[in-house]
Amino acid sequence: MGHPFFILYRCALGALGGLKVVILIALSACLPVGIDPTPTLPPTATIASTSTPSPVPSPTLTPSITPILEIETFVIGYSVQGRPITVTWLGTGEETLVIIGAIHGFEGNTARLVEALIQGLAGQVPASARIYFLPALNADGYANGTRLNANGVDLNRNWDTPNWSRDTCYGEGNLVTGGGGAYPFSEPETAAFSAWLLDLKGQSSTPPRVISYHAYHAGGLVLPGYLTTPTGTVTHAPAAEFGLQFASASGYVYSETWPYCPMTGELSNWCAENGMACLLVELHTDLDLSMEEIAVQQAAILDILHK
Numbered sequence: 001m002g003h004p005f006f007i008l009y010r011c012a013l014g015a016l017g018g019l020k021v022v023i024l025i026a027l028s029a030c031l032p033v034g035i036d037p038t039p040t041l042p043p044t045a046t047i048a049s050t051s052t053p054s055p056v057p058s059p060t061l062t063p064s065i066t067p068i069l070e071i072e073t074f075v076i077g078y079s080v081q082g083r084p085i086t087v088t089w090l091g092t093g094e095e096t097l098v099i100i101g102a103i104h105g106f107e108g109n110t111a112r113l114v115e116a117l118i119q120g121l122a123g124q125v126p127a128s129a130r131i132y133f134l135p136a137l138n139a140d141g142y143a144n145g146t147r148l149n150a151n152g153v154d155l156n157r158n159w160d161t162p163n164w165s166r167d168t169c170y171g172e173g174n175l176v177t178g179g180g181g182a183y184p185f186s187e188p189e190t191a192a193f194s195a196w197l198l199d200l201k202g203q204s205s206t207p208p209r210v211i212s213y214h215a216y217h218a219g220g221l222v223l224p225g226y227l228t229t230p231t232g233t234v235t236h237a238p239a240a241e242f243g244l245q246f247a248s249a250s251g252y253v254y255s256e257t258w259p260y261c262p263m264t265g266e267l268s269n270w271c272a273e274n275g276m277a278c279l280l281v282e283l284h285t286d287l288d289l290s291m292e293e294i295a296v297q298q299a300a301i302l303d304i305l306h307k
C-alpha cells in the first residue's frame with residue numbers, strides 16, 4: 001500500500017508525443033487500479049436517548065476537492081495481439097531512469113514488482129529525477145504466461161545489436177529457432193520501446209538509465225550493459241558503475257558475464273551501443289515479492305539516483 005494521498009490511476013491517454021508536458025490528471029477522468037478512492041466511513045453510532053430530539057441541523061456541504069495527481073500513464077505502442085504497452089511517469093527532474101518488467105512474459109513477478117514500485121515511489125522521487133515505469137514490455141507474453149511474444153520471438157534477443165542472431169539461446173543453453181525474430185526490431189514491442197527510448201534520450205540532458213527486471217537467479221544478479229567488439233564483449237563503463245551501485249544497494253551479486261550460453265540481440269547491448277547505461281537485474285525469486293522485498297528494491301532505486 002502506498003502513501004494514502006497517492007492513489008494510482010491508470011488513464012488510457014493514448015500515445016502522447018509531448019513527454020515534457022506534465023499532465024495533471026483529475027480523478028474523475030481516470031479509472032482506479034485496485035484501490036477504491038471512496039473512503040469507507042465508519043458506521044454511524046446509534047445512541048439510545050429518551051430525550052426529545054432537537055432539530056437536526058442541515059448538513060453543511062463540504063467543498064468538493066478534486067485531487068490532482070502528477071502521475072501520467074501513456075501508451076507507447078501495441079503488442080502483436082493489440083495490447084497497449086503502457087508507461088507510467090513519476091517526477092519531473094532532469095535525471096531519467098526507466099524501469100521495465102516482463103520483457104519475458106512468464107516472469108510475471110517482475111511486472112507486478114514494477115506496478116508496486118509505482119505506488120511505493122509515488123511522492124518519493126527526488127526533485128532532481130523522473131522515473132518511467134513499464135510494467136510489461138511483453139504484454140502478450142505476460143497475459144499468456146509465455147517467455148516469448150505472440151510471434152514466438154524473444155523480446156530480449158530482438159534488439160539491433162552487432163551480434164543479433166535469428167536463432168537464440170537462453171538460460172543454461174536452451175536454443176530457440178527464430179527467437180531473434182526475422183530481423184532486428186521486427187517485433188512491435190521492441191520497435192516501439194526502442195523508438196521511445198531514443199526519443200527520451202534526445203529530450204534528456206543526460207542519457208536515460210534503464211533497469212530491466214527478470215526472474216530469476218538464486219541470490220539475485222545484476223548484469224551491466226556491454227559493447228560488442230570484433231573479439232567479444234566489453235562492459236560498458238557507465239553501466240558498470242551503475243550496476244555496482246545497484247548491486248550494493250540491493251544486496252544482489254554483480255556479474256559482468258552470463259556463464260551459460262552466448263547472448264545476442266540484447267537490450268543491454270543495444271543500450272550501451274547507443275550511449276545508455278542499462279542493467280539486467282535477475283530477481284532472486286520467481287514468486288511475487290513480499291512488501292519487505294519490494295521495499296528493498298525501492299530503496300535501491302532511490303539510492304542510485306543522483307541527489
Ligand SMILES: [Zn+2]
Nearest residue numbers: 104107214215
Ligand atoms: Zn528473463
